[in-house]
Amino acid sequence: MKKENGKVSIAVIRRLPRYYRHLSELRQQGAVRISSNALGKAMGLTASQIRQDLFCFGGFGQQGYGYNVEKLRDEIGDILGINRGHTAVVLGVGNLGHALIQNFKFGNNGFRVEAAFDIDDDVIGTTVGNIPVYSIDELDDYLVRHRVDVGVITVPRNVAPLMAERLVNGGVKGLWNFANVELKLPEAEHVVVENVHFADSLLTLSYMISKPENDDGEEE
Amino acid sequence: MKKENGKVSIAVIRRLPRYYRHLSELRQQGAVRISSNALGKAMGLTASQIRQDLFCFGGFGQQGYGYNVEKLRDEIGDILGINRGHTAVVLGVGNLGHALIQNFKFGNNGFRVEAAFDIDDDVIGTTVGNIPVYSIDELDDYLVRHRVDVGVITVPRNVAPLMAERLVNGGVKGLWNFANVELKLPEAEHVVVENVHFADSLLTLSYMISKPENDDGEEE
Numbered sequence: 001m002k003k004e005n006g007k008v009s010i011a012v013i014r015r016l017p018r019y020y021r022h023l024s025e026l027r028q029q030g031a032v033r034i035s036s037n038a039l040g041k042a043m044g045l046t047a048s049q050i051r052q053d054l055f056c057f058g059g060f061g062q063q064g065y066g067y068n069v070e071k072l073r074d075e076i077g078d079i080l081g082i083n084r085g086h087t088a089v090v091l092g093v094g095n096l097g098h099a100l101i102q103n104f105k106f107g108n109n110g111f112r113v114e115a116a117f118d119i120d121d122d123v124i125g126t127t128v129g130n131i132p133v134y135s136i137d138e139l140d141d142y143l144v145r146h147r148v149d150v151g152v153i154t155v156p157r158n159v160a161p162l163m164a165e166r167l168v169n170g171g172v173k174g175l176w177n178f179a180n181v182e183l184k185l186p187e188a189e190h191v192v193v194e195n196v197h198f199a200d201s202l203l204t205l206s207y208m209i210s211k212p213e214n215d216d217g218e219e220e
Numbered sequence: 221m222k223k224e225n226g227k228v229s230i231a232v233i234r235r236l237p238r239y240y241r242h243l244s245e246l247r248q249q250g251a252v253r254i255s256s257n258a259l260g261k262a263m264g265l266t267a268s269q270i271r272q273d274l275f276c277f278g279g280f281g282q283q284g285y286g287y288n289v290e291k292l293r294d295e296i297g298d299i300l301g302i303n304r305g306h307t308a309v310v311l312g313v314g315n316l317g318h319a320l321i322q323n324f325k326f327g328n329n330g331f332r333v334e335a336a337f338d339i340d341d342d343v344i345g346t347t348v349g350n351i352p353v354y355s356i357d358e359l360d361d362y363l364v365r366h367r368v369d370v371g372v373i374t375v376p377r378n379v380a381p382l383m384a385e386r387l388v389n390g391g392v393k394g395l396w397n398f399a400n401v402e403l404k405l406p407e408a409e410h411v412v413v414e415n416v417h418f419a420d421s422l423l424t425l426s427y428m429i430s431k432p433e434n435d436d437g438e439e440e
Contacts, residue, residue, distance in 0.1 A: 011231075017423035025402070080423045081430025095322060099315035100418070109422050149429060173429040176422060182245070194425035198320070198416070202329050202396060203237035203300045205414035209369060209393040210301025
């Protein structure tokens with residue numbers, strides 16, 4: 001899966017968080033060591049796929065002994081950048097913004113949310129889950145004064161591109177985009193956009209419950 | 221990508237909603253016809269990958285003429301089950317439940333949300349985005365009286381497994397699970413679970429902004 005130029009394919013990268021999640025659960029359940037067979041079974045992958053994936057990042061396993069759960073989890077966490085002290089701000093404190101700030105465990109994923117921004121006077125000046133909510137008018141100035149790695153975009157889709165532009169101009173490295181609109185950032189190719197498309201997920205489910213035979217594919 | 225037994229791999233299935241989304245956007249922009257090269261470019265896939273994917277479902281394209289945007293979109297929509305009149309109920313009308321009911325376009329994806337359920341007396345008996353909110357106590361009875369294809373789970377993770385069990389006993393075909401907990405449904409292998417793991421998405425972004433060189437992988 002490693003590409004010729006030494007880059008790791010996005011397919012492998014996208015499996016890493018799943019490894020991290022499964023290994024975290026295994027650790028919580030008290031597992032110390034796991035074979036690639038067992039890990040593969042838990043994740044719906046073949047043992048050979050697992051070995052191949054982890055080989056991209058330098059191995060880890062010991063032939064015949066399997067993987068040390070905690071060590072592998074921590075190393076994958078490291079690769080994923082969990083210990084970098086990433087900071088984030090949330091743009092849009094509507095229902096979804098609230099849900100993310102209050103219920104999503106940013107901290108478990110190595111992120112600290114430091115501020116939220118909205119246009120609604122009813123929420124500006126309040127705190128949501130201990131996070132202060134500022135006026136969107138203060139965003140540019142805030143970004144000058146603070147290092148922000150990621151902007152979380154939960155504003156309506158019609159204003160999302162403008163918000164993305166302001167975040168990029170303010171120096172963020174990544175956008176976590178829930179606005180269901182493609183963000184075109186031609187002048188900022190160094191900024192990574194991660195889109196969360198709820199529809200892609202629901203349509204996959206739609207397919208699975210619609211098809212005549214219930215074959216489950218090869219993944220979880 | 222077609223497996224030996226004729227089943228289509230989950231990797232292809234998971235790309236179908238992306239095809240549908242991109243083709244919908246192309247249609248909105250007035251595109252009538254598109255080559256596999258151009259479609260591939262828009263989606264971050266190779267033309268050969270596109271042809272291979274669509275071949276799994278019987279072709280569509282005409283050598284040298286590309287694809288008819290609307291026809292391909294509609295056929296993929298059909299494959300995804302968009303015209304089956306799927307019904308859904310939402311369990312949990314907290315921030316995320318509100319966000320989904322009020323802002324997510326279930327209708328565009330072929331789903332009709334018919335009811336929501338919660339334990340909070342403040343929301344029971346109200347409507348959210350025209351959807352009536354019932355007491356969770358009424359769920360089992362509701363499922364006897366109505367055909368519900370999918371249960372959307374936005375309740376806290378500690379009660380999610382119990383809610384999943386009740387939905388499965390009530391005859392749903394699929395669970396759309398936002399509770400960030402693996403739902404084990406051993407006695408109901410015919411029920412499909414689609415998990416939305418926000419953390420997997422954020423950790424992918426974390427990786428992309430953490431690695432030294434900014435290689436973008438091979439996908440959008």
